Amino acid sequence: MRPVYVIGAGMTRFGRSEVPLVDLAGAAALAALHHANLGKIPVDTVIVANMGAGRVNRQVAVASALVDRLSLWPAAADSVENGPASGASAVKVGYQAIASGMADVVLVTGVEMMRAVDGLEATDFVASMSQPEVEYIYGVTLPSLAGLFARLFMERYGVERRHLALVAIKNHDNAMKNPYAHIHQPITMEGILTAPEAVVNNPPVAEPLHMFDCCPVSDGSAAVVLASEEVAAKLGAPRVLVAGIGQATDTHAVHERPDPTDLKAVRLASAAAFDRAGQKPSEIDVAELHDAFTILEIAESEAAGFFKVGQAHRAVERGETKLTGKLPINPSGGLKAKGHPVGATGVAQLVELTWQLRGEASGRQVAKAKTAFACNFGGFGNNVVATVLRKEER
Amino acid sequence: MSEKVYAFRCTTCGTVSYPKHVICPKCRGETFEPMEIAGEGAVLTYTDVYALAVDYETRYLRLAIVELDGGLRVTGQLLDEDPKVGGRVRTTVGVVREPAGGPIHGLQFVPV
Numbered sequence: 001m002r003p004v005y006v007i008g009a010g011m012t013r014f015g016r017s018e019v020p021l022v023d024l025a026g027a028a029a030l031a032a033l034h035h036a037n038l039g040k041i042p043v044d045t046v047i048v049a050n051m052g053a054g055r056v057n058r059q060v061a062v063a064s065a066l067v068d069r070l071s072l073w074p075a076a077a078d079s080v081e082n083g084p085a086s087g088a089s090a091v092k093v094g095y096q097a098i099a100s101g102m103a104d105v106v107l108v109t110g111v112e113m114m115r116a117v118d119g120l121e122a123t124d125f126v127a128s129m130s131q132p133e134v135e136y137i138y139g140v141t142l143p144s145l146a147g148l149f150a151r152l153f154m155e156r157y158g159v160e161r162r163h164l165a166l167v168a169i170k171n172h173d174n175a176m177k178n179p180y181a182h183i184h185q186p187i188t189m190e191g192i193l194t195a196p197e198a199v200v201n202n203p204p205v206a207e208p209l210h211m212f213d214c215c216p217v218s219d220g221s222a223a224v225v226l227a228s229e230e231v232a233a234k235l236g237a238p239r240v241l242v243a244g245i246g247q248a249t250d251t252h253a254v255h256e257r258p259d260p261t262d263l264k265a266v267r268l269a270s271a272a273a274f275d276r277a278g279q280k281p282s283e284i285d286v287a288e289l290h291d292a293f294t295i296l297e298i299a300e301s302e303a304a305g306f307f308k309v310g311q312a313h314r315a316v317e318r319g320e321t322k323l324t325g326k327l328p329i330n331p332s333g334g335l336k337a338k339g340h341p342v343g344a345t346g347v348a349q350l351v352e353l354t355w356q357l358r359g360e361a362s363g364r365q366v367a368k369a370k371t372a373f374a375c376n377f378g379g380f381g382n383n384v385v386a387t388v389l390r391k392e393e394r
Numbered sequence: 395m396s397e398k399v400y401a402f403r404c405t406t407c408g409t410v411s412y413p414k415h416v417i418c419p420k421c422r423g424e425t426f427e428p429m430e431i432a433g434e435g436a437v438l439t440y441t442d443v444y445a446l447a448v449d450y451e452t453r454y455l456r457l458a459i460v461e462l463d464g465g466l467r468v469t470g471q472l473l474d475e476d477p478k479v480g481g482r483v484r485t486t487v488g489v490v491r492e493p494a495g496g497p498i499h500g501l502q503f504v505p506v
Contacts, residue, residue, distance in 0.1 A: 124447040134413045135469055137498050138490050139447060139455045147441030148459055155479065206443040214445075253413060255459045255467040260439070 001099040005232040006240040006389065007225050008036025009354040011347075014182040014220035014339030016115050021057045025111035026069045028221035028344075032351075033070075036225035037235065038105065043225075045103040046070075046077040049090035049110035050343040052125050056117050066109060076103070083129045084292070085378025086110065087222070087346020088385035092245050094226045104228045110347035111221040122217050126342065129379050131253040143214060145254055145380040146293040147206030153261045153299060154208060157310040161208060164294040165193045166316050168212045168336055171291065174323060175333025177364040182218045182339030213294040218339030222348035238358045239392035243279065243371075246272025246386045254380055265384040266303035266375060273373070274305070277388035281305035284388075285369040286356050287327060288349035290377035291334040297321075300375050301329060304386065323364060331356065331364045346376035350387060357391040397487050397499035400428040401466060410466050434484045434506055435462035440477045449493045460485075460503050470501030482506040 010031025017024045025048065033043075048063035059065070063077035082089035087110040094106035114122045127141040135145075153159060168187060175181035192202040192212045202210045232239060248268035251257050257264065274280060281304060289304070291297035298312045306327055307315050315321060321329040332338045332352040335345060353372035355361040372389045401412040406423030412431065417424060440458035458472035460483055471490055474481065483503035490500035 120446070120448055123445050127447045131413055136447075137500050138457060138470055139443070139450055140457060140469065141443060141445050141447050143445040144441050144443035144455070144457050147443060148439045148457065151441060151479070152439040203444070204442065205445050206441045208441075253469065255438075255469050256411070260459070 004095045004098045004242045006354045007227045007237040008032045009224045009351040011222035013180045014218045017219035021113045022065045024221045028223040029109045032223035043107050045106040047090045047108045048079045049086035083378040084342045085376045086343040088376035106226040109223040110344035112341035112343040113219045143206040150295040159313045163313040167294040171334040171336040175337030181333040183337040215292045215335040215340040218341045220341035222344045222351045241390045243390040244273040244277030244388040250382045263303040263381045269384040269386040270304040273386040273388045284373045286366040287373040289375045291336050328366045349374040399431045402426040403429045435460045437481045472503045474505045
């Protein structure tokens with residue numbers, strides 16, 4: 001397989017889009033293309049990650065639409081839908097195209113415009129990825145699966161609501177330093193947990209999870225430009241190598257897992273990504289994890305191998321996952337505060353990490369970051385894509 | 395109540411699955427027979443969810459994963475005023491969702 005490099009990364013500010021879906025995607029794509037500075041080198045393939053435009057925006061075949069908006073004909077174009085893991089799946093497809101020799105320059109754009117519908121419809125749209133016959137019919141939504149998971153996980157490992165609050169506070173703090181983040185709102189332990197007014201400020205969403213344990217509903221788009229070694233060398237771009245990608249699936253219904261607290265697909269996908277990259281979790285300098293719910297940042301950081309099972313909440317307590325800690329997690333603000341336009345999220349994680357490895361994450365830069373890890377979590381952990389990026393010295 | 399909820403027993407190795415699989419996750423067998431889900435068990439975990447999908451008028455839903463005696467795990471609605479992990483319940487079948495196309499029946503759990 002040929003090595004594959006990320007040579008450009010860009011995104012829109014997450015939040016609420018004032019422009020149509022394809023213009024939103026076009027803005028992120030253009031930012032990534034400017035960042036890559038391709039000159040006369042053509043983009044030969046365009047891949048779009050999107051989960052629900054067919055339902056929420058009444059538009060399908062978004063990749064064809066984006067090629068047209070960018071006048072990139074006759075580039076090949078494909079749309080990838082893999083639930084909330086669509087973004088990293090699309091990057092994987094682009095990676096495979098270049099690694100196999102079929103393509104030299106691939107533009108991968110993730111986009112979602114979920115605020116085009118009301119909150120109930122958005123929640124139902126996301127819930128429709130749950131198992132239809134044994135979960136969805138009962139009123140299962142993604143927050144409810146997270147609540148069922150959180151109660152089991154917290155009781156087993158002694159995780160308390162204050163640990164979850166620490167994750168939320170950290171990610172809100174990081175997002176304050178990220179101009180692309182949806183939520184710019186500093187929060188405190190008093191305000192969301194310990195003060196009397198916290199019960200009003202932070203109502204339950206799916207017990208034991210409350211509002212400040214959950215990501216917002218966001219519009220947004222993120223894009224990366226991938227290239228072969230030959231193209232990367234010609235451009236003299238900083239060398240951010242896609243060192244390894246791993247992917248794994250698990251049972252659709254959460255209740256069918258022998259141990260529902262074991263995020264097996266995260267474990268297997270991460271192990272495969274590390275194996276292909278020839279690296280260990282202890283060598284990672286910065287990570288973006290899929291904290292659609294605060295409990296998931298804790299659980300994923302264990303399943304990926306950064307902490308022993310049952311220990312991550314202690315590391316959070318010690319501040320190890322803060323920007324200044326041993327392993328900064330979600331410097332972007334994570335899904336919690338940067339926002340979660342579902343199809344864009346997996347790409348946005350890699351945008352942040354590319355900026356971090358290039359030393360371009362001003363205000364939230366992790367010092368001397370050379371290796372980076374992302375976990376993009378689809379369904380409720382039934383389809384997970386993990387990616388290791390590494391900066392190569394030129 | 396005539397409505398029933400079924401799991402699927404692999405006729406080769408006896409493994410019971412809910413939901414059904416076309417290939418048995420245990421032995422790769424390909425033939426199954428329906429098995430009515432009914433009986434007692436214990437609450438493995440539960441949640442009160444306020445972030446509801448469409449089709450519900452209520453303020454929140456109490457959902458649970460229950461491990462039935464015999465080992466089969468099922469998700470359903472918990473009709474218990476005082477829920478707790480490990481609490482004993484029995485299955486019943488009721489209307490669990492009412493979309494425009496008509497009511498859907500499914501598993502509900504009541505305290506024993």
